[in-house]
Amino acid sequence: MMLANAPELSSDRxxxxxxxxxxxxxxxxxxxxxxAAFYGGxxxxxxxxxxxxxxxxxxxxxxxGMFAAVLKSTGGTVGLVGPYHPTHFPxxxxxxxxxxxxxxxxLAREACKTVLMHLFHDLKWNHVVSYIDxxxxxxxxxxxxxGAQIAPExxxxxxxxxxxxxxxxxxx
Amino acid sequence: MxxxAPILETDRxxxxxxxxxxxxxxxxxxxxxxxAKGFGASDNRSDAWRWFALNxxxxxxxxxxxxxxxDKASGAAAGITGIWNPHGWxxxxxxxxxxxxxxxxxxxxxxAQRAREWAYAPDGLGFTTLTSNIVPGNxxxxxxxxxxxxxxxxxxxxxxxxxxxxxxxxxxxDLDTDGSVEAYA
Numbered sequence: 001m002m003l004a005n006a007p008e009l010s011s012d013r014x015x016x017x018x019x020x021x022x023x024x025x026x027x028x029x030x031x032x033x034x035x036a037a038f039y040g041g042x043x044x045x046x047x048x049x050x051x052x053x054x055x056x057x058x059x060x061x062x063x064x065g066m067f068a069a070v071l072k073s074t075g076g077t078v079g080l081v082g083p084y085h086p087t088h089f090p091x092x093x094x095x096x097x098x099x100x101x102x103x104x105x106x107l108a109r110e111a112c113k114t115v116l117m118h119l120f121h122d123l124k125w126n127h128v129v130s131y132i133d134x135x136x137x138x139x140x141x142x143x144x145x146x147g148a149q150i151a152p153e154x155x156x157x158x159x160x161x162x163x164x165x166x167x168x169x170x171x172x
Numbered sequence: 173m174x175x176x177a178p179i180l181e182t183d184r185x186x187x188x189x190x191x192x193x194x195x196x197x198x199x200x201x202x203x204x205x206x207x208a209k210g211f212g213a214s215d216n217r218s219d220a221w222r223w224f225a226l227n228x229x230x231x232x233x234x235x236x237x238x239x240x241x242x243d244k245a246s247g248a249a250a251g252i253t254g255i256w257n258p259h260g261w262x263x264x265x266x267x268x269x270x271x272x273x274x275x276x277x278x279x280x281x282x283x284a285q286r287a288r289e290w291a292y293a294p295d296g297l298g299f300t301t302l303t304s305n306i307v308p309g310n311x312x313x314x315x316x317x318x319x320x321x322x323x324x325x326x327x328x329x330x331x332x333x334x335x336x337x338x339x340x341x342x343x344x345x346d347l348d349t350d351g352s353v354e355a356y357a
Binding site for chain 2: 003018049050053059087
C-alpha cells in the first residue's frame with residue numbers, strides 16, 4: 001500500500017481497501033461504458049484514467065475516500081464504494097459504482113453497509129448523504145434498502161438528483 | 173503519507189511527496205491563467221483541487237508522479253517537478269513548474285536535475301530514457317530543457333495541449349554522477 005494509514009475493511013464476501021493499479025481495468029471499463037451515465041460518462045480512456053486517479057488521490061487530501069471492493073474468492077474488483085468529496089460538494093457523498101459482471105448478487109449492498117458502518121462507528125460520522133439521480137432507479141432502490149431517506153431540505157449539488165440521508169440508527 | 177515517494181535533497185531544495193497543505197499554493201498556481209498556460213491551467217479551484225488529487229492517484233497507480241519542491245530557507249512550496257505519465261501520454265516525461273516568487277533563481281534547473289537523477293537511479297525508478305513535453309513558444313521551458321541536455325526530437329499531438337514538442341533527455345550513461353551534463357555541453 002502506498003497511502004499510509006488507510007483502513008482495510010472486510011465483509012462476508014469482500015475486502016474493501018484503497019484503490020490501486022489492480023483495479024484499473026475494471027474501473028476504467030465501467031467509466032467507459034453506458035453504465036457510467038450517472039457518473040459523468042461514458043468517457044474516453046484518458047478521462048476515465050484521470051477520474052479514477054482523482055478518486056484514489058482523494059484519500060491523501062481528505063483522509064477518507066472510495067474503497068475498491070474486491071471479491072475474497074477471486075480477487076476480482078467489484079467496484080468502488082465510499083465517501084466521494086470533491087471541493088464543489090458541501091459534504092462527503094456516500095457513492096458507489098458496481099461493474100456489470102458483479103450485479104444482482106447483493107454485493108453493492110454488502111459493500112455499502114460495511115463502509116457505512118465504518119463511517120458511523122470508526123470515524124464517528126453522525127450521517128452521510130448520497131446524491132442520486134431521479135432516473136437512477138437501481139441506486140435509489142439500493143439507498144432505500146440501506147435505510148436512507150430523502151432529505152428534501154438538503155439541495156443536491158448535482159442537477160436532477162435527490163439527497164438521500166443515511167443515519168446510523170436507520171442503516172440496514 | 174505517500175509511503176513510496178522519496179525525499180530528495182539539493183543545496184537549496186527538498187523534493188518530497190505531496191501533502192494536503194500543499195493544496196493552496198498549488199491551486200494558486202494552476203488557476204493563474206498566465207503562469208500555468210504552458211502546463212495546463214485549471215478553470216477554477218475545484219478543477220485545480222481535482223488535478224492535485226489526480227497527481228496523488230498517479231503516485232498510487234504508477235509509483236511516481238510530481239514531487240513538491242520545497243525551499244529549504246523558507247519551508248515554502250516553490251513548485252513541482254517529477255515524472256508524469258497519465259493515459260494518453262507518449263511516454264514518461266520529466267516536468268517542472270516554479271511558483272510565483274521563485275523564478276529566476278535556477279530552482280527549476282536544480283530540482284529537475286535532481287528528479288531526473290532519481291528517475292534514472294537503479295534504486296530510484298530505474299528509467300533508461302526520459303522526455304519533456306513542451307508547448308510551442310514556451311521559450312523558458314525550452315531553454316531549461318536544453319540546459320538539462322535535452323534535444324528536440326519531434327512534434328506530436330498531446331491529448332490536452334494540442335501540438336506539442338517532445339524533447340529527449342540524455343540517458344543515464346550520458347550524465348555525470350551528479351546528474352549534470354555540463355561536462356558534455
